[in-house]
Amino acid sequence: MAKKVVHRPELTFWEKLYIPQILTGLKITSIHFFRNLFLHIVHRLGIFSHLRAGVTIQYPEELRPLFSRYRSRHRLTLRDDNTPRCVGCMLCETVCPAKCITIVPGEHPDPHVEKYPVRFDIDLGICVYCGYCVEVCPEDAIRMDTGILDLASDTREGMRLDIHQLMDPELRKPVADCSLEFPHQCEVTGGGMKGSWDQVKKSADKQVVAGE
């Protein structure tokens, strides 16, 4: 093995004195100190707000900017009449590697639209955020661009999003009243529906039976 001789640099006289070096360090920290102090003060006055006084992002009040390709919580896109664009083709449910999507399709009254989702659930506790559902959708009906990151729940039930939450990203469980303006067969609009999983399922089952 070749021996490698490393020459450590000797300290010069000025470096050995410590004090000039300490002053150099103080200069750096003082520049930061006074710059940030000045910026904090003028921010209070509302000027120079494009210059940041610290790298800290105060999380709940201030969110980090996301890239446009970032995959955040899902949403179902809407038509002009506020009905979901989804045609219940089941492609996303099929492609989902985590099997977190459950779709129950129903017959759409408009003959040009084949089907509509009576039930569209995503269990975010299972979802791996791969984005395949977005890629595969032929109707551009599902997207992952809500920018919602604070997904947390005390229960597993809370991690399941039903169609109401997916269509309106502002909604959080429990869903108060059905906001799904679906003029046809959706029992959810019939009143009394509070966003409970079982009730949606029941009505969906009925739907399927009726469809047959």
Place this chain on the structure above:
Amino acid sequence: MIDVVDVVIKFVLAAFVLIMVLNFAGLHTWIERKQSALIQDRIGANRASIFGFRLMGLFHPLADAIKMFFKEDLIPKGADKTLHTLAPLFSVFFALVAFAAIPFGPDLEIGGRVIPLQVAKINVALLYIFAMLSLGVYGVILAGFSSRNNYAILGGLRATAQMISYEIALGISVVGVIMVYGTMDLGELVAAQGELIWGFIPRWGIVVQPVAFIIFLVAALAETKRAPFDLPEAESEIIGYFVEYSGMKFGMFLFTDFVETIMVACVATTLFLGGWQIPFLQADDVSNWVFVVLGMASFSIKVIVFCWVFMQLRWTLPRFRYDQLMKLGWKGLFPIAIANVIVTAIVLVMIDLIGGKS
């Protein structure tokens, strides 16, 4: 006969100094957090709030104090209970008691009575302050000794060795100042610094004794156990003398640190920056009240500047290794301090021989 008014005046002065020092020490925790945050491009603690008011994190010291008070106070099994309780009290007591000899303003005249703004007018005030600072070592060594913990003893010994080593340099650096002004009475010492050299340079300690000033600053930093000499504490890395302390007793050690920092800043101001003196302003220029207020403001500003410098150094420099610390103390500062004393003595004698006034 003891005049009752005199006693009352002393109590008022003592209370004033105590309140100022304790509040400023409490504020120091906030300053430390905010200043380090600014240096490191952060924002700093700002979440503690009362009724939604955050006041830039000013409630954090309050929250800290409440937390400290409500924590369990542990005394380890086999520890000496009396000494274990006494040690933090010693620390805080000796740090606070030294403030008695600091003159923080010019003489105040009320109703024909002249009140020197100094709690205790001692003619060996400097010796008294150094004695009290040295006695602070007792808090440290007792804390280590009474904890019945080998690491605490080692930490205590380390801290003691450091403090005693730097006390020597600290003491000798001050000798030069004493020789120049010819007094140990801090009141007279400050008064002597009001003069001007050649009519335009204030005769401050930093002008006549620049080397002593630097040695004093470095040794004082080591004496207060602040970074870059914070080996006795070293919050996260090395075990210090207060491992076995919890709750408010631990808080008192922490508090001692800040009080000592202010103490050292006060001494440095008094010795080297002319105390309450304002350059080119004499007592006759303005009325007594204005002069007193200006003098106290000047003193406070100088102390705050020193505290700022100490804090800035603390967040600039990395910690010394223990052998480097001892090397700097004994091989660096100590000889320079002695050389400074000798050179000062020679210069003083020369000036005397030539016939000028010293």
